[in-house]
Amino acid sequence: xxxxxxxxxxxxxxxxxxxxxxxxxxxxxxxxxxxxxxxxxxxxxxxxxxxxxxxxxxxxxxxxxxxxxxxxxxxxxxxxxxxxxxxxxxxxxxxxxxxxxxxxxxxxxxxxxxxxxxxxxxxxxxxxxxxxxxxxxxxxxxxxxxxxxxxxxxxxxxxxxxxxxxxxxxxxxxxxxxxxxxxxxxxxxxxxxxxxxxxxxxxxxxxxxxxxxxxxxxxxxxxxxx
Amino acid sequence: xxxxxxxxxxxxxxxxxxxxxxxxxxxxxxxxxxxxxxxxxxxxxxxxxxxxxxxxxxxxxxxxxxxxxxxxxxxxxxxxxxxxxxxx
Numbered sequence: 376x377x378x379x380x381x382x383x384x385x386x387x388x389x390x391x392x393x394x395x396x397x398x399x400x401x402x403x404x405x406x407x408x409x410x411x412x413x414x415x416x417x418x419x420x421x422x423x424x425x426x427x428x429x430x431x432x433x434x435x436x437x438x439x440x441x442x443x444x445x446x447x448x449x450x451x452x453x454x455x456x457x458x459x460x461x462x463x464x465x466x467x468x469x470x471x472x473x474x475x476x477x478x479x480x481x482x483x484x485x486x487x488x489x490x491x492x493x494x495x496x497x498x499x500x501x502x503x504x505x506x507x508x509x510x511x512x513x514x515x516x517x518x519x520x521x522x523x524x525x526x527x528x529x530x531x532x533x534x535x536x537x538x539x540x541x542x543x544x545x546x547x548x549x550x551x552x553x554x555x556x557x558x559x560x561x562x563x564x565x566x567x568x569x570x571x572x573x574x575x576x577x578x579x580x581x582x583x584x585x586x587x588x589x590x591x592x593x594x595x596x597x598x599x600x601x
Numbered sequence: 602x603x604x605x606x607x608x609x610x611x612x613x614x615x616x617x618x619x620x621x622x623x624x625x626x627x628x629x630x631x632x633x634x635x636x637x638x639x640x641x642x643x644x645x646x647x648x649x650x651x652x653x654x655x656x657x658x659x660x661x662x663x664x665x666x667x668x669x670x671x672x673x674x675x676x677x678x679x680x681x682x683x684x685x686x687x688x689x
Binding site: 433434437469470475476477479480481482483484522524525526549 | 616617619620623668669671673674
């Protein structure tokens, strides 16, 4: 049976159809989940897509964290359910405390909208389970607050526990340790700034994001100890 | 009683502040060569209904920590003023 992936929609989210479309073309069953829903029962995975949740007011993700759906997402994540935050979704996950660190204004205050080379640096996560470490991928980034920061203790933990999932080969936003994506300790919660859904078809210029989305669907389909 | 709270949110020392740095770089062109150490932040004003100043302070601090500032990269400073009770 196709994995059911919930794609969370906040007011201001704008990548939900791209993500749902990409997952659908890869055999997943994507369904949009409104942020005010407090139940996500029956889903096999959750994606928090890009955009400007709640207008990004205060800070990106600062208000989204209080949306009813986030409590359900936190419980789902704690039970081992795969959760991926892309771009704004990554910001939401850090604000919600599901991932450590924070995303700050890009170096030199540059809004970045370009395609960057990346390297997969861990296969432990639900987003990279099918991707060998060292694989180079090229994917679009599109953000103003994408510079990953965390304290030294957190950084050491991320490194020691193999939780840095993706690194920029060309670090344009000034992220600490070239970090483009990280996971939680268990590897089932992943946040990344690049957009795999925008690199999921030849028509879009790249299919490099496909392996990531396939990894997520495989993780979603795998039986979980509840 | 109603208390007026002002919360100033700033990036923690050591966290890069590209906004402050950009402002500082522009200053010499405006003739402010002697100005240094610019840090950008933001300020919030709100009113808290509480019986005592201590209670208002506790609630305002809670709000500052839980929402207004991201403790990972920011710190907040709270100032509390007793407001006139007829403000509605």
